[in-house]
Amino acid sequence: MHIAANTPAALPVFKSRVVPVVVIQDLAQAVPMAEALLAGGVDVIEITLRSEIALTAIEAVARKVPAMMVGAGTVTRAEQVQAVLDAGARFALSPGMTPSLLAKVKSAGLPFMPGVASPSEAMLARDEGFGLMKCFPAAQLGGVDVLKAWAGPLPDLRFCPTGGVTVQNLAQFLALPNVAMVGGSWLTPAALVQAGDWAAITRLAAQATALASA
Secondary structure (H helix, E strand, C coil): CCCCCCCCCCCCCCCCCEEEEECCCCHHHHHHHHHHHHHCCCCEEEEECCCCCHHHHHHHHHHHCCCCEEEEECCCCCCHHHHHHHHCCCEEECCCCCHHHHHHHHHHCCCEECEECCHHHHHHHHHCCCCEEEECCHHHHCHHHHHHHHHCCCCCCEEEEECCCCCCCHHHHHCCCCECCEEECCCCCHHHHHHCCHHHHHHHHHHHHHHHHC
């Protein structure tokens, strides 16, 4: 699948409709995790800025796994924008949006997916030029039902639901016409990452890839 360009800056093209949301606590895990996901058909990863080594992890994946489209997640402040660009992030995502953050991503030319939790926020993001946005926290907002409801009055917008998306409900989300992709943390369980069981993570990625393609 080719993801449609987001404005003001175009998102990179990737095939996977499943975006792993990961927190890297050990730098040695970053590259093998990215390689394991890629082997399972997932060519995009969101490394969240929830650890002190997140930027270094983004840099490592960008340099050593060039086929992986690495994005920076949990970008919540304007001053983080240049840092994630310098680290090699190809795009960024946020759980929300602020005027200063939107102004900075646009001036920096960073492909960006703002987070929204209501029709009003989605309309504000659209006014800023964005057609693809993160729906967060999706499950707590109403999951599949809320996105179905938004499709009526906002047919021109597309979403990436994140928060409560699992292998059990993945197909239901992706069946919606206004869902371009989903984000989730189930692809990289902490126990498997700590154990370095990259083969198991490849299997989870392959399972998600198959479900997304069905």
